[in-house]
Amino acid sequence: MKKKILLTTATVVILLAAVLTAGSFYLVNFALVDANRHRDSNFNRAMTNYPELRPWIDSLKAEGALSDTFVVMPTGERAHALYARSTKAHGATAVLVHGYTDNATSMLMIARIYNRYMNYNILLPDLHGHGQSYGKDIQMGWKDRLDVMHWIDIAPGIFRTPADSMRLVVHGISMGAATTMCVSGEQTPKYVKCFVEDCGYTSVWDEFAHELKGRFSLPEFPLLYTASWVVQMKYGWSFSEASPLKQVAKCNKPMLFIHGDNDTYVPTTMVYPLYEAKSQPKQLWIAPGSKHALSYRDHKSEYIRKVTEFVSKWNGAENWKLRGES
Incomplete structure (x- = not known):
């Protein structure tokens, strides 16, 4: 028995x-x-969602300013990014990090803020396993932080700017925001001046x-x-271990936190412990009524204003202005 x-x-x-x-x-x-991913770098999806992108993208293409680059990461893997130089940047550069299953083109509406309004160079990497970068697995921002740090390290070369003349901001949305916060907890070059995270998760x-x-x-x-x-x-x-919350607690550089107050995918409640964990300087903006990753779409003028004012304060940017557009 x-x-x-x-x-x-x-x-x-x-x-x-x-x-x-x-x-x-x-x-x-x-x-x-x-998980299904947008692997191509076709701009049509971005321009359909955000029609204001078309004239800006057309002008970049006409000037030959928008380019692709492929680099080999320290892991030996091949990675892709879009980038555009600005003749008025004087070293001001934005690294823009996309979200889960997206690719570099999904950050073009944010790139427009930096390039058109603030005269920044822009660098939009495809994260591991996304877009045209190598890989099948999604790293949820954790190991991605190492890839983004490599893009930061080679940015002076890409934009032909001495490192001591560069002023760089990292801005991410969703998983890209988690990546941004994970980067913020590491030792970053002196020319990394501030961070913007939009609807990232605690861990x-x-x-x-x-x-x-x-x-x-x-x-x-x-x-x-x-x-x-x-x-x-x-x-x-x-x-x-993949904890933006733990990483942001180690960050001593300025960070702007953005979150929609109707976000149920990455719940709005996650932004508060993140904000509390971060030491000063910091700023928090809760976008009224916005669902996940839609704060820019719902509040374009306010989003542009919040970002430009914050980044200009901490990145030493000059000569930007809002042009009365939505």
Whole structure:
């Protein structure tokens, strides 16, 4: 009888372990491998969503100012970025980081703020596994921070500007905002002057726990624990270590926090502990009524004003002005 009970118990445990393992691999593949991504650098999607981009992009193309570049990362992987030089930049440069499953072109509306209104050079990388950059897995901003730091390091060469003349801001949206905050906690060059994060999450663990509950009505235990272990084994990082909250607490450079007050994808509540963790200087803007990553779309003039005023204060930018456009 005892042998039968032990056998039954062992069978149940093995079945549960198999189900949990299968569920963990499914979750990892669903979120980090199989997620549909916009791989091309076609500008049409961006211009359809934001028609004001067309004349600006056409003028950049006419001037031959908008270019592509491919570089080899320290990991040996090939990475892609869009960039445009401004003859009036005098070293002022914006590195603009896109969100989950997007690519560089999804940041063109933000690039327009810096290039058209503030006369900045702009650099828009495709993160690992996105756009034309190498990779199949999404790194959720954690290992991406190392790639963005490499783009920051080579920016003086791309824009033919001595490092001691460069003044650089990093601005990200959604996963790009998480990446930006993860970068902010590292040792960055002196020419990195400030950061702008728009609707980033506190940690990958928190975001996945939120999605697990919302999409699948499942608690974080045990699946999130085992899925994080799978990611550690396959990709060398874990959900818990990928923490913009911990990183931003180490940042001593200025940061502007932006979040829509109707964001349910990365809940608005996440911005408050992030803001509290960050030491001064800092600024917070909650965009009224905006859902996830739509603060610019809903409040164009105010978004432009908030960004230009903040960045100009801390990045030493000059000669920018709003032109009365939405």
